[in-house]
Amino acid sequence: MTSLRGNSAIPLDASVDALSDVLDFIHLQGETLTSVRMADGGVISHGSGERSIHVVQQGPVDLEVAGDGTRPLAAGDLALLATGAGHRLGSAGGGEWMTGTFLVEESTAAPLLAVLPPVIVIRGSETRFARLPLCTDLLAAELADPSAGSRVMVSRLLELLFILALRAWSVLDTAPQPGWLPAALDRALGPVLTAVHRRPEQDWSVEDLAALASMSRAAFAARFVRLVGEPPGRYLARLRLARAAELLQSSSEPVGSIGKAVGYSSEAAFSRAFAREYGAAPREWRAKGQRA
Structure with missing residues (x-):
């Protein structure tokens, strides 16, 4: 008989932490996942109001955020646009990336997510966040070879990636804007x-x-x-x-x-x-x- 003594557990139905509670409250849900292979000089625009995440698989890729300048992205980099800022992605050298989008309950999400910057960039060169590449690798594998349950799996993985990006940002940002997060x-x-x-x-x-x-x-x-x-x-x-x-x-x-x-x-x-x-x-x- 296996003893459970000394093992740890997270009581998912009882011990609510504030971040989990807020994400439940805004009804965060991964919506779509697409793969992009960009010809040289191509650009894809994302309108204001679309909450999205981009994972670069092959660079270089340029991310231009409305009112917030342009950032160069390399393979392994991740960009989360949780506030729905309008933006464009382009590549002068045949970039490839995955784009995920999210649904939220807008009436409750807008004021809560407004504490975040327009874009959060996590560099692939960062070695402190080992769970991020594990998650992005699973997304890429599911996108390349979908099977039974893929829709739900991709939705959950996108939600996980959203949370991991917030955690990483909280470590990297030494002077965050005041707010609940x-x-x-x-x-x-x-x-x-x-x-x-x-x-x-x-x-x-x-x-x-x-x-x-x-x-x-x-x-x-x-x-x-x-x-x-x-x-x-x-x-x-x-x-x-x-x-x-x-x-x-x-x-x-x-x-x-x-x-x-x-x-x-x-x-x-x-x-x-x-x-x-x-x-x-x-x-x-x-x-x-x-x-x-």
């Missing part, structure tokens, strides 16, 4: 975001959150503002309202019940806060979603 990947604040994303309805105090981070109240508050860009109370309020907005669209629960589910003591207080954040009362918001 730097905090989710921070050793001290990661557990805090995990806790509030798991239980946004709880009556969290700054002292409670500081204890989760194993920091003093003042040091925690300063670190939170520096990494997230806003105080803990404001972040928690926006998180609660974002959850409420999703519940209003995805369930038929009464407005008052949804307000209580995200931490508001009364329907009136919830409705006022929701209207300030979204410019419409909860019932109006729900009605707009049903008409869309």
